[in-house]
Amino acid sequence: MTGRIAARFQALKKEGRPGLVTFVTAGDPDIETSLHIIRKLPAAGADIIEVGMPFSDPMADGPAIQASSQRALASGMTLEATLGLVQNFRVRDNETPVVLMGYYNPIYSFGVEKFLRETKKAGVDGIIIVDLPPEEDGELCIPARKSGLDWIRLATPTTDDERLPAVLTNASGFIYYVAIMGITGTKSANQKEVRAGVNRLRTQTDLPISVGFGIKNPESARAIGDAADAVVVGSAIVDIISANLSIKGKPTPKLVEYVLEFVENLSNGIRQK
Amino acid sequence: MAELNSLRAGPNEKGHFGIFGGRYVAETLMPLILAVESAYNQAKEDPAFQSELNNLLCHYAGRPSPLYHAKRLTEHFGGAKIYFKRDELNHTGSHKINNCLGQILLAKQMGKKRIIAETGAGQHGVAVATVAALFDLPCVIYMGATDVERQQPNVFRMKLLGAEIMPVDSGSKTLKDAMNDALRDWVANVDDTFYIIGTVAGPHPYPTMVRDFQSIIGNETRKQMLAAEGKLPDTLVACIGGGSNSIGLFHPFLDEPSVSMHGVEAAGKGIETGAHAASLSGGRPGVLHGNRTYLLQDGDGQIADAHSISAGLDYPGIGPEHAWLKDIRRIDYFSATDTEALEAFKLCAELEGIIPALEPAHALAHTGKIARKLPKDHIICMNMCGRGDKDIFTVAKLLGVDL
Numbered sequence: 055m056t057g058r059i060a061a062r063f064q065a066l067k068k069e070g071r072p073g074l075v076t077f078v079t080a081g082d083p084d085i086e087t088s089l090h091i092i093r094k095l096p097a098a099g100a101d102i103i104e105v106g107m108p109f110s111d112p113m114a115d116g117p118a119i120q121a122s123s124q125r126a127l128a129s130g131m132t133l134e135a136t137l138g139l140v141q142n143f144r145v146r147d148n149e150t151p152v153v154l155m156g157y158y159n160p161i162y163s164f165g166v167e168k169f170l171r172e173t174k175k176a177g178v179d180g181i182i183i184v185d186l187p188p189e190e191d192g193e194l195c196i197p198a199r200k201s202g203l204d205w206i207r208l209a210t211p212t213t214d215d216e217r218l219p220a221v222l223t224n225a226s227g228f229i230y231y232v233a234i235m236g237i238t239g240t241k242s243a244n245q246k247e248v249r250a251g252v253n254r255l256r257t258q259t260d261l262p263i264s265v266g267f268g269i270k271n272p273e274s275a276r277a278i279g280d281a282a283d284a285v286v287v288g289s290a291i292v293d294i295i296s297a298n299l300s301i302k303g304k305p306t307p308k309l310v311e312y313v314l315e316f317v318e319n320l321s322n323g324i325r326q327k
Numbered sequence: 328m329a330e331l332n333s334l335r336a337g338p339n340e341k342g343h344f345g346i347f348g349g350r351y352v353a354e355t356l357m358p359l360i361l362a363v364e365s366a367y368n369q370a371k372e373d374p375a376f377q378s379e380l381n382n383l384l385c386h387y388a389g390r391p392s393p394l395y396h397a398k399r400l401t402e403h404f405g406g407a408k409i410y411f412k413r414d415e416l417n418h419t420g421s422h423k424i425n426n427c428l429g430q431i432l433l434a435k436q437m438g439k440k441r442i443i444a445e446t447g448a449g450q451h452g453v454a455v456a457t458v459a460a461l462f463d464l465p466c467v468i469y470m471g472a473t474d475v476e477r478q479q480p481n482v483f484r485m486k487l488l489g490a491e492i493m494p495v496d497s498g499s500k501t502l503k504d505a506m507n508d509a510l511r512d513w514v515a516n517v518d519d520t521f522y523i524i525g526t527v528a529g530p531h532p533y534p535t536m537v538r539d540f541q542s543i544i545g546n547e548t549r550k551q552m553l554a555a556e557g558k559l560p561d562t563l564v565a566c567i568g569g570g571s572n573s574i575g576l577f578h579p580f581l582d583e584p585s586v587s588m589h590g591v592e593a594a595g596k597g598i599e600t601g602a603h604a605a606s607l608s609g610g611r612p613g614v615l616h617g618n619r620t621y622l623l624q625d626g627d628g629q630i631a632d633a634h635s636i637s638a639g640l641d642y643p644g645i646g647p648e649h650a651w652l653k654d655i656r657r658i659d660y661f662s663a664t665d666t667e668a669l670e671a672f673k674l675c676a677e678l679e680g681i682i683p684a685l686e687p688a689h690a691l692a693h694t695g696k697i698a699r700k701l702p703k704d705h706i707i708c709m710n711m712c713g714r715g716d717k718d719i720f721t722v723a724k725l726l727g728v729d730l
Contacts, residue, residue: 109628109629110498110629110630111498111503111504111507111615111616111630113353113507113510113511113616114353114355114511114514116511117497120497127629132627133627133628134627157614158351158614159613159614159615159622159624159628159630160627160628160629161628162612162613162614162628163613163624163626163627163628164627164628184353185351185352185353185614185617186351187350187351187352187353187354187357189341189349189350189357190349190350190351207354208353208354208355209354210353210354210355211355212354212355212356212357212358212359212517213354213357213358214358217357217358221354232354232355235355235514235515235516235517235518236355236511236514236515237511237514237515240515241515
């Protein structure tokens with residue numbers, strides 16, 4: 055059985071272009087606006103939707119995504135509500151892959167078995183858990199794979215050749231290559247370095263490779279996309295949400311429109327030859 | 328060497344103490360953490376490393392710290408005989424220097440060019456800034472904005488020592504957030520930077536490494552107590568934030584069934600109010616800052632803000648080895664409130680002429696509670712892990728005194 059993620063990468067290969075993975079935090083700035091955005095992302099050009107599970111202490115994320123997590127939590131977001139959001143999205147879209155990204159503690163607190171059951175029910179295709187390296191695969195990775203979810207692993211510039219096999223074992227769906235040494239939304243990704251990093255991965259895996267961290271605009275999406283199977287944009291999208299809030303933190307009327315317009319621009323960027 | 332069936336043999340090769348501990352970090356940090364582990368394993372067996380460390384501990388930090396019979400407090404409580412392990416007399420004023428000297432030598436051995444650290448009360452930050460000055464390495468200290476405010480004397484000390492202070496404005500603006508930002512800095516500067524973690528938390532090998540460097544407290548206590556009393560202490564007492572001074576005192580005694588151990592967490596305004604920092608009494612297992620341990624958290628696994636009068640105890644987690652020692656019931660854990668700690672702080676100054684830090688004032692509050700009920704031949708040894716100069720502004724404010 056081919057999952058939605060594999061099917062999407064096959065389709066992208068046929069089209070001969072890199073994919074666009076867009077990240078937003080579930081419930082940022084509130085659950086209704088968040089659902090509204092996520093529902094319209096595919097039409098705006100997102101090939102894969104990555105949904106952040108908000109966490110109080112997102113250690114691998116920069117200020118933009120930390121702030122979005124805090125907005126979501128302040129609006130009352132929970133893990134259960136995040137799964138509900140995906141389930142709601144699935145009612146109208148049964149093709150766009152949805153990947154959850156976050157940290158382990160909320161899942162551990164929810165219960166691993168219950169989480170896996172509920173993600174399946176909601177129509178989640180894969181998960182990325184930042185603070186579960188291969189050394190802790192017994193926690194969630196192996197049970198997740200058994201339940202049919204893709205386990206998307208982060209590989210970084212510090213993952214040397216000796217360590218790479220451990221990172222690739224048990225990985226599925228795609229590999230998420232972290233373009234920079236650092237946290238999300240800070241430094242800018244460099245095409246030449248990314249190309250070298252991606253090529254290094256390709257010698258050891260046939261999985262598609264998406265590149266994220268430090269891709270901020272249509273130009274960099276195109277440049278990095280040229281070296282990879284897909285690009286991930288997160289902080290730059292989240293920044294638009296943040297810039298279109300009232301003083302009280304409520305969404306202003308054009309927020310959704312501006313977010314989608316930016317995603318369209320990214321999508322046009324990666325489609326340019 | 329610890330025996331195989333010893334309580335001192337942990338953790339396993341993956342850094343787990345029972346279900347606790349581990350290495351729950353982002354992939355960017357994993358290779359680095361493995362490098363620290365291998366460098367530390369080498370250093371443990373390296374006589375030159377150990378000799379340099381011992382030399383610094385003796386001639387720079389002033390070890391061994393005295394074991395002092397607190398006669399007037401003993402009389403005051405009218406029960407057990409109370410000793411203080413005087414780790415507040417170390418250079419920089421707390422036990423934190425023991426660990427910092429060990430880690431800076433490791434950083435040097437690994438060829439690192441830059442030091443980062445988190446700090447709560449500033450005691451660890453001061454110790455890090457001190458060793459960074461001694462070894463001529465640039466140093467950045469992350470400190471919650473709330474703590475910067477309430478620990479001004481230590482902030483100024485760190486600056487005098489040449490450290491750069493980065494106030495952290497996110498989250499609860501205390502120790503947990505400082506640790507988040509230090510980890511973020513490390514991820515961005517993996518090539519040249521060494522992260523000196525101040526407590527027995529973080530990913531493996533930190534909880535083990537910090538414990539080993541702090542165990543000098545307990546090892547000295549054993550010798551000194553045998554010399555003073557001809558026997559081991561009956562009860563050991565120490566305060567717990569992350570748990571480094573307590574594990575340092577307790578660990579060398581874990582295999583002595585006759586020695587009971589009391590860890591004292593900060594109950595803040597009272598456990599029942601929710602405004603406290605007692606992760607063992609009021610928390611449940613979770614994963615944060617690279618390890619599984621007891622954490623203060625809400626029903627959805629979001630980390631809760633801790634509260635304590637003492638910035639050094641104001642942390643929603645605890646070292647994973649403590650979590651394990653609680654579950655196997657080798658150590659008993661208690662708590663003391665802000666008010667009790669403040670009373671003990673004043674009492675110690677008045678009766679012993681020792682101004683304790685607010686952190687060990689929690690341990691002293693508990694020592695008072697148990698000493699009253701124990702016979703006179705029962706020996707309690709409490710770790711006086713820090714001096715209170717840094718707290719005089721906080722205490723003055725609480726007592727309504729304008730300085």
